[in-house]
Amino acid sequence: MNPRSERKRAWIVGVLLVAVLFALLLKSAALGPSGLRGASVARGLLAIVGLAPPLEPNHQAIVELRAWRGLCAAGVGGALALSGALVQGMFRNPLASPSLIGVTGGASLGAALGFLILGGVVPTGLALSAVWSALLVPTLAFAGAAATTAVVALVAALHGRASVTSLLLVGIAVNLCVAGLFAAIQYLTLAEWEVGKAILAWTFGALDDRSAAHAATVWIGLVLAALCVPLVARELDLFRSGEDDAQALGVDTRRVKTIALVASSLAASAAVAAAGQIGFVGLVVPHLLRLTCTSNYRLLLWLSIPAGSVFLLGADVLQRIVLGDGVLQPGVMMSLVGGPFFLFLLLRQRREIAHW
């Protein structure tokens, strides 16, 4: 494939994805259990950006809920896909995902702690205002994710330079530790059934009841991570022939690994803080892009953002059309569809390899 035609194709795919994303955002705003449709939704949306007078308060609130839901789904999908692409580039492994560096496990642990505090199981002695109690779980989830990634990176770097392999192994080990703590919390809260239920429900992800704060969290994380892309894209392409080889070409591998790790952790942490645990997007979206479009990280990293958005928001819209509202949470849907879909990809790939 000619690199120039590859770039052209990437541009076309990117523009198409963004167009589809806007269509999906509009469609998403027209779906909901209250039956608010059409023109009122459109007026409500215009009112959000100040181009129309607001609807009567409860209707306006409903339109805003739907807008935040759509923006959250799009942001979370994009952030997870970008995070996945960065991690895959760094580990040079298309099967890597953000959970490998501890993001998912750490976020679960942080969120669980938040629910324990909210449920009064862990006494803090602090008076929680209503606003703070709404922000407690996202904040702790973000802190847990970022802290776990930092632990992975620091432990891997204990003995001189942190090679990608030691990062991978330490990531697996730290994940096991965190999963153990999480399991202990879950078991010990079996008696506090409301708290236990909240912790469990969080691991299925949630796009219902999002606020502007949730949407802002994920989009800020995504934008900050995206700003790091130019600093690592060319380098990750050189990583494809090995870390040592990239180093010989003049790549500051330590810097690239640090930036890629921070950026992917930031994006994925913001995503889990905003919508709980949603797997599979970070693994499969970059994979799909490689199959259909490009494996060049300079294009792949950028494309993964709109592709991830379309993927998650599209799946959310589709399941709400097919199954109705409040039937499945996005994390459950992703795990239900994810496994078989990935299996299909692998089988297809094997057949094509056989043709070569």
Place this chain on the structure above:
Amino acid sequence: MPTAPRLPSVAGSFDLSQLTFPLPRGVALLGLAALSVLGALSLVGACQRETPGAPPSAAATRASRVIPTSASAVDFASALLEPERIVALPEQALEYSLLHTLPPRFASTARFDVYLAEPILALGPDLVLADAFQAPETTQRLRQAGVEVFTLPVIGSWRDARAALVQLGERFGRAERASELCAELDARVARLEQRAASGPRLRAVVYSSFGGVGSTAGADTTIDDVLRLAGLDNAAALAGRSGHTDLSFEALIALDPELIVVSAPLKAPPSSQGDLGGASERVLLAAPALAELRAVRERRIVALPAWLFATNSFEIVRAAELLREQVELLAPDAAATPPGAGSRAR
């Protein structure tokens, strides 16, 4: 283009090959593992068939040493039995039961932590009163050890609880006490119905959330019976929901209840609102989307203590009484707003 989409070579870019082993051997190992698990299971099954002694007949035990093992079992046992016949109480379930304040007559009663055969057998019971949902393995171990395990019927309403009282009264030889309790319940329910008839029937929604996705209780739940006894309409049940289901803010706005019922957690952290409602109430008050919801704007949020919110014994009636009292405190306002005057999304 000779080669269609380029594929990321999974094997080439990472030495996965080192992790794989020849397939036939893998399949054989898997088969072996499955076989050994099956074998172990059938062994266990065989041993259990050989164990002699069916559970002793009901009439054989006097039920002089009774252990209740769940919150509702504690309710029934403590209401029906003389305190000295109850030899131990379940530590974890206690706070969800009638005995959450631990009256002096039970202060010195032994405690045990979890529903496991060993700690329970160590207390030497002749009858264990359990809920149907409790670990079947433990129930079976207890029965094998010669202890009668009396399983409570499933209770979905105060009528179920009343029937269970009669049934247990007979089993424990306390039929008189049971009919006394039933008469008292009937009188309290009658009073409730009278009070409910005097005011407007408010449309209420049960809401519970810790900041994740909230949930509500529809038809076929004990709390639904509590609402009905307290003279409230369960808006979620009227909208066709049954059981405990997720309830998004949008769905809550669409239901537009006149009253929201939340649970006050057992160990609520101090709240700056100074309320009883704990986490769920704070979620309702903090959500910008709900600011204009009538029940939130007018602070028509009432809280039931967690042990009554989750009760599945005759304490359903007490929950309804407590709820009714709070509704009547709000009632002057409730009467002023004709039902359905608020905005509905539909």
Place this chain on the structure above:
Amino acid sequence: MTTRLEARALELAYPSGARALAGVNLKVAAGELLSIVGPNGAGKSTLLRCLAGLLAPTAGAVEIDGAPLGALRPLERARRVAFVPQFLPAVPDVLVEDFVLGGRYAHIDRWRGPTRADYEAVERALSACGAAELRERLLTELSGGQRQRVLLARAAAQSAPVIVVDEPTAALDPAHQVAVFALLASLAREGRCVVLATHELSLASRASDTIALLVCGQVRAVGAPLEVLQPRLLREVYGPDLLIEARDGGVLVAPWARLG
């Protein structure tokens, strides 16, 4: 001629205390081709990685044009010295021209991307290494000889005054071995300083200006090919099973033994 690359008293010790390099001193001038030979495990690859600035010596220093390599940032180092590994740890499925453009990494501005100068350097390197016709092929589809040419082209595109090459003819057939040595000699003739490690003593004797014989991490002998590749010395280092013959200004050295 002025010295381009100089290694002074290089020491490299593993954490276990075993020494891979002990007191290595080398000087290479611009336009000079230096072959480092020696038995397996003598420390050739380690020495090359030190010379390319990819491995920090425990003691001693490597300098290019008087600048100590250890003090340079990765980008500055890559503008001065190119390294060609024996094989790639992973072979990415990229086009040959994209791969060779990777050699320009140290010259490409992050925000402006590759310029015309970069594409021209790639073109020159591809034709200099006889790989111009491979431009639009995938790296994964190439044969061993083609891949070696592309690796050398990438190093040439890097436009560094020093090229360090690790065993470029391993796994190549005789014709390709000759071609690669010819290529390395031509790169040196353009004014670069080329350092390679090899077991191909015969070709090295004809292509090199200087040969260094490395044994157990120490330079046993260094000088013109005919001076270093003495039968007695070679038999001492490699054992007796060798056919050695001086011919046409070079030395023919081949493994030769009665088998079975």
